Amino acid sequence: MLKINRDNQSFSLLNTPTLADVSITERYDLQEFISNSPDAFFKEIGQELFLVGKELEPSKTVQDRIDLLAVDKEGTCVVVELKRGNHKLHMLQAVSYAGMISQWEPDDFLQLLDDDQQEALIDFLEVDREDINRQQRIILIAEAYDYALLIGAEWLSEQYGVDITCCRISVATDSATNSEYLVCSNVFPAPELAKEAVSRGLRRTGTDKVKWPDWEAALSVVTNSALAAYFKQEVATSRESYLRRRTLRYRVAGKRRWGMHARNNNAYVWQLGRFDADIEFWQHGLSKPEDVKPVKKGKCLRLYLYTEDDFQFFHNAATEKLQASEWLSDAPEEDWEEAETES
Secondary structure, eight states, rough: OEETTTTTTEEEEOOOTTTTTTTOOOIIHHHHHHHSHHHHOOOHHHHHHHEEEEEEEOTEEEEEEEEEEETTOOOOOEEEEESSSSTTHHHHHHHHHHHHHHOOOOOHHHHHHHHHHHHHHHHHHHHOGGTTTSSEEEEEEESSSOOOHHHHHHHHHHOOOEEEEEEEEEEEEETTTTTEEEEEEEEEEEHHHHHHHHHHTTOOOOOOOOOSSSSHHHTTTOHHHHHHHHHHHHHHOOOEEEGGGEEEEETTTTTEEEEEEEOOSSSEEESEETTTTHHHHHHHHSSGGGOOEETTTEEEEEEEOOOOOHHHHHHHHHHHHGGGGEEOOOOHHHHHHHHHHHH
């Protein structure tokens, strides 16, 4: 890494010690740095991930632990393994963990999180919660990589479609300010190779979206018959909708107020803005009142619909009873767009 000197328009090299030189360990330092600031680190290496936890047992039959476990927006489980220096068995360890994790059910992930974290994960996902862990991928983080490891990663990726990313990290220090920097660069796949692999369908990087050609196809995988029947009824009456996210939209005085997203076994409803005693209103009429919760720092509500009575109650409320309600607060339109994207 070069330091820019604007006064004399020149560069100067920063010091580049090893992690060992600056006493940064894998478990007690690097792992902690990442887990305390996951969004910043994952963004730096070009990833958008939700951190589930650290030091997690992939199976009760082994004593090993996964350094970091994350989920991407498509619900793919991401095993992140850290190594200070270079270790030729780095990838083998991660592959074995991914294999064990593939046996997990979606609820196994959710049980690792508290209620607020579960809500945050569900909002983060672009797929149904039931789609968590349908696929697995691996991110290796190390200071250096053996040639054999990189060849093995390429072989697994090209021949078997295993999604592996190898990220090289290093430390840079500025003696003038005593500042320390972490430098990250992906060494496999190279950016141009990643683009080519996506075009050939070999890599699942989270950019592919769930798509359906029509509503019949979109609802064909829904296991809740009451949900499927309600959506078909609403679509038949030309309800405003968004097929790509299997969402129905409801307005009051022309303003969007509710979005109903079809999951496999329930409907996820997002209320944009608040009206007086709205939590009590929904809790009184829905089969699972405990699911009604404020979100977005209280600017919105989240609720779930399961039964035919739930859908009928919501329909009557959104299309008739609440049309004349006075709204106490509004949420910005971007909150709606965010909810519709993440639901």
